[in-house]
Amino acid sequence: MSAPENTGKAGVLVAAEDAPxxxxxxxxxxxxxxxxxxxxxxxxxxxxxxxxxxxxxxxxxxxxxxxxxxxxxxxxxxxxxxxxxxxxxxxxxxxxxxxxxxxTKEILCPKCHLPRLLHPTDGKGGKKPDPSVIYCKKHPYIEKPGYDIYGQTWVAPGPGRGKKKKDMKDKLDPNDPSSPAAIMEGSAKDRPPNVLSFPSATCSKCKRCILVTRLNNHMGSCIGNSGRNASRAAAQKISNSNGGSQNNDNTPPGSQKGTPLPTSRAASPRKRDGDEFDEDAEESDPTNPKKKKLKPTALNKKVILKAKSPAATLKKEKIAKGSSMLNVEQKADDIDGNSTVQVAPKKSVPKGPSPTKKIKLNPSKPPVPSPGGKKGKRDRDMESESSGTLSSPPR
Amino acid sequence: MAARPATPASPKNHKVKDAQPGQPMYGCEHTQKLFNQDQNTTNTSIQHYKSILRSIFDTNPLISQTTKGSDGVIHTTLTPAWLCLQCPGTLTEEDLVRHGSKKQHRFYVDSRNAALYCQMCDDIVWDPTFEELRIQKQVTGTFSTSRKRKHEELPDPIKDNPTFISANTTIASCKANGLRGIYNAGATCYQNVVLQSFLHNPILRNFYLSDGHQCESPHCLSCAMDDMFQDFYASEVTNGYTAANILSGFWISEKKAFENLVTTKEQDAHEFFQFLAEELHERNGDGKKPEIGSEHSCTCIIHQTFYGKLQSTTTCQNCQGVTNQVQSFLDLSLPLENVTPASAKKKKAGGAKATVMTLQDCLDEEYIKSDKCEYRCHNCSSMQQARRQTSIKRLPNVLAIQFKRFEYKQGRHERAAKIDTPVQFPLSLNMLPYTSRARGGEGKENYELARSCTYDLLSVIVHVGEIDTGHYVSYCRVGDQWFAFNDHKVEVAQLSDVLNAKAYLLFYMVRSLS
Structure with a gap:
């Protein structure tokens, strides 16, 4: 065997001539x-x-x-x-x-026989596709920071509890006309189509429409026996001897399924409003956007509105009560209200939720404080929830 | 489609693979000529290709990479050599032209991948007939088509009516490829990562997409999985998925053992994996509860996919009596502490260099080394010192591996802690050394057995952050491309991102099925 040469077949790594x-x-x-x-x-x-x-x-x-x-x-x-x-x-x-x-220069999709797009439309190596060609729907994946493989991005998550600071930090200021948020503000029509908002889903038990980021919390209190209601139920069981209605641990007291009585609404709306806010602060159960938030991003609010139509109406009541600094908010609401109408059918919600959602949405579209049954139902719920623990509303 | 085997029942006459719509019949004009000469040439070509495949994949690679030069000198290279399809010669790249002009042989097979080179095209050609053989050999290790043949005996509606499939199915859009994020419904990222790894598990995918689960019961978690697979692989939606049904099925489920999972707090992905596997087993399987520690066999999809068997052999140090105990496992849990990397031992003399622990080190520790224990020997009928050794008796189709990153430290400051040690893991894993068969001395030179124990990495679940709070992300492989899943966000991932991740859960899939 002769002495090895100083490199291999690729010839990339070459040893020195006089190397051992x-x-x-x-x-x-x-x-x-x-x-x-x-x-x-x-x-x-x-x-x-x-x-x-x-x-x-x-x-x-x-x-x-x-x-x-x-x-x-x-x-x-x-x-x-x-x-x-x-x-x-x-x-x-x-x-x-x-x-x-x-x-052969192009590649046809073996399934649909349309030409394949051979480069991504955006991001790394992105080129605009030829508008005159109908391409196969399978596109090369996009590599672009901040966007997913389909070039989609999401609106910043809502002003959720506990994460307020973090979320607000990267949020785009809607009052700054130069920021992209100003363009996106209000109507989803003006929003680029690749900016998606978080969808809502229907809870399989109470059939209410819940924003997806709060679904787990909701189910915890609705189906499971965790969260505020559980401790309440337990407290009630201990303090109250008439545990007849509390037999079922899995159902929170004051089941949200209950049909609202027409009279229930009149019970005590004022007190309820106050309660509701306190409770909101306790739990992120989706209800109305808190009025304390001075600059809720229009987009986020829109999402919430869509999910929780009663929220808007409740809020209007508050406004009517004459809080300060609500002008801006109210305006935003109006815009939002409109945009919601436009967005709802366009938005692609995975399966289930859509029909229910639309039904729920429609009656509350005009932000007039007369939502009728819906509100009544909520009132009743909250009332019965708190009935056992009147002494200590959580602070 | 009617992918009929290229080898008919009679081994004498080899047939060219039937024409498929949307596919040329031959790799190039020259293979067309080769196959159209006469039956004899076709037979010898296919037979010869098969024997070349055998020598490439079933024997030591030295054999196929050893060439005899024109000067009669035997030469073995690390780089690919070329095996002539028309004679038994093996040639170096330089000798190809000379051999071709001398012998009129025009086809050569690459010794690394068994790709066919056509000298007249001056290019590699991918002939459907040869390709089918190559893939069969490379993947399953045999040419046997017994399963397919059995299938063909059944009345084939497709053969009678070519439009049968198109008339009875809707073709999913080209856009539907199963790549979607799942929205975080509030601290549910531990569920999302496990669901993603299930979604990109080919066995589970095929099961659910072929209508494998049928039931009527309400709040069935398996039905929710079914829905999810449909939504991922049949719809064009690229937005994230809302796993509402899974979540509610999860809340409604009454598994006592996993009750603590049902909270709105952050949870352990591994526990969720166990929960999901057991729940799906109960919905699909024999209904028996999988008892931990026992040998439980079931034909449900979850058992077929994830369950393997462990055998622990206890040898009494007094009477040398041997007791075997077999139990099934859903996953292998590997401790990260007290593992000595193999590389560290070798380097001991060379100085203390930082060594990285590998997955194989952890497996060595658990399934090769033996440990001492005390046990009650039946023969001696007294407590005796014994050596216990665990090995894998039956490997699962999808091997789930968990690194015990979360450990409860005992001592004065009792608390749970996260072990952040990086562990290297390979893209393809050879499990042969950890099996009971290898323990028995089998498989040293058996390439076919080794191939059946080769696993390819399928998905990786990573936990970022501290023990009590953090986030789960996952990487899954679709074909050869890796994707990073972070809740609703799906991004293209580089191989280096995947392999540098501090993995918590790993899913490997046996190669012969992929």
Whole structure:
């Protein structure tokens, strides 16, 4: 065996001429390994690309063959002979002509037979696609910081409890006309289509529409026995001897399923309002946006409004009560109210929630404080919830 | 589609793979000529290709990479050599042209991947007939098509009526590819990561998409999974998914053992994985509760996918009596403490260099090394010192591995702590050394057995942050591309991101099924 050369097959790692033989051997081996890695990757990529091109050539010639015969014929393999630059169709079989890597330039989707878009539309390596071509819907994935593989991004999460500071920090100031938020403000119509908001889902038990980020909390109190209601139920059980209605641990007291009585609403709206706010501060159960928030981003509020129509109405009541600094808010609300109407059908909500949501949404669209049954229902709920623990509303 | 085997029942006459719509029949004009000469040439070509495949994949790679040069010198290279399809010669790249012009042999097979090179095209060609054989060999290790043949005996509605499939199915949009985020419904990222790894598990995907689960019971978690698979793989929506049904099924479920999971607080993804697996088993399986520690066999999809069997052998140090105990496992939990990296031992003399622990080190510790224990020997009928050794008796199709990153430290300051040690894990994992068969000395030179124990990384679940609060993200592989899932956000991930992650849960899938 002769002395090893000072490099391997790839010739990338070269040892010095006067290097010791072990050095040369190490360089040669490493270089060969590198060659193998590149070789394997190349084979893989070559296979994908050439197979795709060859199939494209076949699809094209098959299409031509089918078109060349009578369109009424249902024969899948017409007995015709068609030839293109890249393939021959004969006796129902396709054979290649030349190297498909050279003869075929585009790639057709084997499923829908539309051309594949070969570069992403945005981000790294992004190019605008040719508007005159209808491409297959499978696009290359987008690599762009802040966006997902489909070029989507999400509006900042709502002013959730506990995360207030963090969320507000990156939030775009809606009052600054130069910021993108100003453009997005209010109506989703003006919002770029790739900016998505968080959807809502229907709770399988109470059938209410809940913003997705609060779904777990909601289910915890609605289905499960955790959260505020659980401790309340427990407290009630201990303090109250008439545990008859509390037998079912899984159901929070004052089931939200209950049909509202028409009279219940009149009970004590004022007191209720006060209660509600306190409770909101306790739990992130989606209710009305707190009035303490001075600059709620319009977008977030919109989402909430969509999910919780009673919220808007409750708020209006508060406004009527004459709090300060509400002018801006009210305006925003109006815009939001409108935008909600426009957005709702357009938005793609996964499955279930949509029908219910629309139904719920419609009656409360005009932000007039007369939501009727809905509000009544809520009132009743809250009332019965707090009935057992009147002594200590959580602060 | 009617993917009929290229080898018919009679081994004498080999057939060219039937034409498929949207696919050329041959790799190039020259393979077309080769197959159209006469039956004899077709037979020898296919037979020869098969024997080349055998020598490449079933024997030591040295054999296929050893060439005899024109000067008669035997040469073994690390880089690929080329095996002539028309004669038994193996050639270096440099010798190809000379061999071609001398012998009129035009096709050569690459010794690393068994790709076919056509000298007249001066390119690699991908002939459907050869490709089918190559993939069969590379993946399953055999050419046997017994399962397919059985299938063909059944009356095939597709054959009678070519439009059968198109008339009875709706084709999912090209856009629907299963890549969607899942919204965080309030500290549910521990669920999202596990759901994503289920969604991108080919076995579970095929089960649910082929209508594998049918039931009528309300609030069925398996039905919710079914819905989720449909939404991921059949709709064009790219927005995040709202796992409301899963969540409610989860809340409604009455698993006492996992009751503490049902809260609105952050939870352990591994516990959720166990919960989901057991729940789905109960919905799909024999209804028996999987008892921990026992040998439980069930034909449900979850058992077929995740469950394997462990065998622990206890040898009494007094009478040398051996007791075997077999139990099934859903996942392998590997401790990270007290593991000595193999590289550290070697380097001991060389000085204290920072060494990184590998997954194999952890597996070595658990399934190769033996530990001492006390046990009551039946023969001696007294307490005796014994050596206990655990090995894997049956490997699962999808191997779930958990690193015990969350540990409860005992002592004066009793508290739970997170172990942040990075552990290297490979893209493809050979589980053969940890099996009972390898313990018995089998499989040293058995490439076919080794291949059946080779696993490819499927998904990685990572926990970021502290023990009591943090966030879960996951990486899943779709084909050869990796994606990072962070709740509703899906991004393209680089391989280096995946492999540098501080993994908490790993899912490996056996290669022969992929």
């Amino acid at each position: 033989i072990t050095d040369k051997l190490a360089h040669a081996t490493l270089d060969d390994v590198l060659y193998n890695i590149v070789h394997d990757i190349l084979i893989k990529v070559h296979r994908d690309e050439k197979t795709a091109r060859a199939n494209t050539a076949a699809i094209k010639v098959e299409k031509l063959a089918l078109n060349s015969i009578d369109s009424s014929s249902t024969d899948q393999r017409p007995d015709v002979e068609v030839e293109t630059d890249s393939a021959i169709y004969k006796d129902g079989n396709v054979t290649l002509k030349g190297n498909p890597l050279k003869t």
